[in-house]
Amino acid sequence: AQSVTQLDSHVSVSEGTPVLLRCNYSSSYSPSLFWYVQHPNKGLQLLLKYTSAATLVKGINGFEAEFKKSETSFHLTKPSAHMSDAAEYFCALAGGTSYGKLTFGQGTILTVHP
Amino acid sequence: GAVVSQHPSRVICKSGTSVKIECRSLDFQATTMFWYRQFPKQSLMLMATSNEGSKATYEQGVEKDKFLINHASLTLSTLTVTSAHPEDSSFYICSARDRAYNSPLHFGNGTRLTVT
Numbered sequence: 326a327q328s329v330t331q332l333d334s335h336v337s338v339s340e341g342t343p344v345l346l347r348c349n350y351s352s353s354y355s356p357s358l359f360w361y362v363q364h365p366n367k368g369l370q371l372l373l374k375y376t377s378a379a380t381l382v383k384g385i386n387g388f389e390a391e392f393k394k395s396e397t398s399f400h401l402t403k404p405s406a407h408m409s410d411a412a413e414y415f416c417a418l419a420g421g422t423s424y425g426k427l428t429f430g431q432g433t434i435l436t437v438h439p
Numbered sequence: 440g441a442v443v444s445q446h447p448s449r450v451i452c453k454s455g456t457s458v459k460i461e462c463r464s465l466d467f468q469a470t471t472m473f474w475y476r477q478f479p480k481q482s483l484m485l486m487a488t489s490n491e492g493s494k495a496t497y498e499q500g501v502e503k504d505k506f507l508i509n510h511a512s513l514t515l516s517t518l519t520v521t522s523a524h525p526e527d528s529s530f531y532i533c534s535a536r537d538r539a540y541n542s543p544l545h546f547g548n549g550t551r552l553t554v555t
Contacts, residue, residue, distance in 0.1 A: 361546075366448075369532070371544070371545075426473065428485075432481075
């Protein structure tokens, strides 16, 4: 069985400070891991993905994530938060042969204060 | 970049009626599309996998007779919520994958269904 756990339901930061959104996973397969962002009443936009290449993955809008197999983690970071980063973020896992069937974490709402 | 168009974005219907949601891949061919449901303040749950030219594969606990999926072409999948009830009110999101190997998933903007 596969699962994704996002450790924080809400994260609040000040503009210009670092962002850390935590994600742990469990998978019987070599996982492909993704981070998506969702703005209110919108679909999901892919930020970045890990698919067994480099463990440090750079994405759009200055986000990056590091795959740590020993810790079964794939935390999302950004050095400096921007107001436009306020949204909900989902970590997702695809495993085995079914690349399109994603298992999503519970989501983390990021609030950015001026 | 690849775009998935989902229509309508919002729909309000009366209990007992049926609602059809369309998901189109605009600049790529998608042999497989996925339908997700998202309840308020919850994550996305996969409902079914839509395969072009064949029957959809439903996840455990999803009623296939209630959520009818049709994937008649490589660019269009439809989800019909039949005899809708208030508990079906949710945010429905489709995603599609280019038939090219190892391509990423692209998501539609979702449909907010409210059943009164």
